[in-house]
Amino acid sequence: MTHARVLFLALLGGLGVPADGPTVITFDAAEAGKPMPSYTDRGVAFAPAHPPKKSRAAGRVMFFPHLKTPRKGILNAIANESIPVEVRFPKPVASVTLTLWGAIGSGAVVEAYGADGKVADRASRERVPERTGPEQPIPSFDLTVKAPAIAYVRFSGAPPGGYLVCDEVRFTPADAPASPPDSTQAPPPPR
Numbered sequence: 736m737t738h739a740r741v742l743f744l745a746l747l748g749g750l751g752v753p754a755d756g757p758t759v760i761t762f763d764a765a766e767a768g769k770p771m772p773s774y775t776d777r778g779v780a781f782a783p784a785h786p787p788k789k790s791r792a793a794g795r796v797m798f799f800p801h802l803k804t805p806r807k808g809i810l811n812a813i814a815n816e817s818i819p820v821e822v823r824f825p826k827p828v829a830s831v832t833l834t835l836w837g838a839i840g841s842g843a844v845v846e847a848y849g850a851d852g853k854v855a856d857r858a859s860r861e862r863v864p865e866r867t868g869p870e871q872p873i874p875s876f877d878l879t880v881k882a883p884a885i886a887y888v889r890f891s892g893a894p895p896g897g898y899l900v901c902d903e904v905r906f907t908p909a910d911a912p913a914s915p916p917d918s919t920q921a922p923p924p925p926r
Contacts, residue, residue: 756907757830757905757906757907758777758905758906758907758908759903759904759905760776760777760779760903760904760905761806761902761903762776762798762806762807762808762809762902763805763806763807765807765809766798767797767798767799767800767807768797768798768799769797769798770795770796770797770812771795771796771797772793772794772795772796773796774796774798774809778824778825779822779824779825779904779906780821780823781796781809781820781821781822782796782820782821782823783795783796783811783813783818783819783820783821784818784819784820784821784889784891785818785819787813787816787818788816789815789816790813790815790816792813794811794812794813794818795811795812795813796809796810796811796812796820797809797812798810799898799900801836801872801873801875801900801902802872802873803870803871803872804872806902807902808835808900808901808902808903809900809901809902810893810898810899810900810901811893811898814895814896814898815895815896816895817891817892817893817894817895818891819844819846819889819890819891820889820890820891820901821888821889822887822888822889822890822901822904823886823887824886824887824906826908826909827850827883827884827885827886827908827909827910828885828906828907828908829881829882829883829884829885829907829908829909830879830881830885830906830907831845831847831879831880831881831885831888831904831905831906832877832878832879832903832904832905832906833845833877833878833879833888833890833901833903833904834875834876834877834901834902834903834904834905835863835875835876835877835878835890835899835900835901835902836873836874836875836876836899836900837863837873837892837893837897837898837900838863838893838897838898838899839863839865839897840862840894840897841863841892841893841894841897841898841899842860842861842862842892842893843859843860843863843876843878843890843891843892843899844857844858844859844889844890844891844892845857845858845859845878845879845880845889845890846880846888846889846890847880847881847882847885847887847888848885848886848887848888848889849882849884849885849886850884850886855880855882855883855884856880856881856882856885857880858878858879858880859878859892860876860878860892863876863892863899864876875902878890883909884909885906885909
């Protein structure tokens with residue numbers, strides 16, 4: 736089902752996204768600037784991938800405003816240490832897309848892990864996109880990972896003192912049926 740069709744059905748019938756289609760998590764209702772050990776939305780848990788190694792402080796995540804837009808995103812709240820943010824799913828997923836933005840000079844890495852803790856897929860950018868002028872918002876970009884059964888993903892890439900923020904997570908269940916064929920194509924010839 737195309738993204739436009741999903742939106743059209745949601746607007747018409749108030750049905751939202753079908754249970755077997757992609758799930759979208761945004762952080763519109765989250766409170767910005769309040770560090771917390773973890774955050775959970777629809778069973779998906781967001782937390783630091785490991786405790787800080789440079790201090791005895793507890794690892795934290797927090798929400799950060801996307802300047803010049805109404806959006807907010809989640810990031811590692813420990814500014815002096817680059818700790819990936821881990822996103823754990825309640826059931827295996829087949830595809831995860833993160834919408835990210837970050838500080839100048841930051842890179843971006845998204846790694847997908849199976850239940851065995853091994854990396855199943857990886858997507859990255861050497862550098863995040865930069866604004867073309869001070870009046871512009873920091874540009875967002877998507878990174879997608881795919882594997883048969885993703886248990887969790889981690890995103891990282893900001894140097895200490897920098898930031899990499901995720902403001903949207905889209906994922907498809909591992910057991911979702913294949914998309915129906917495009918109805919604009921001619922049917923296959925009879926056998």
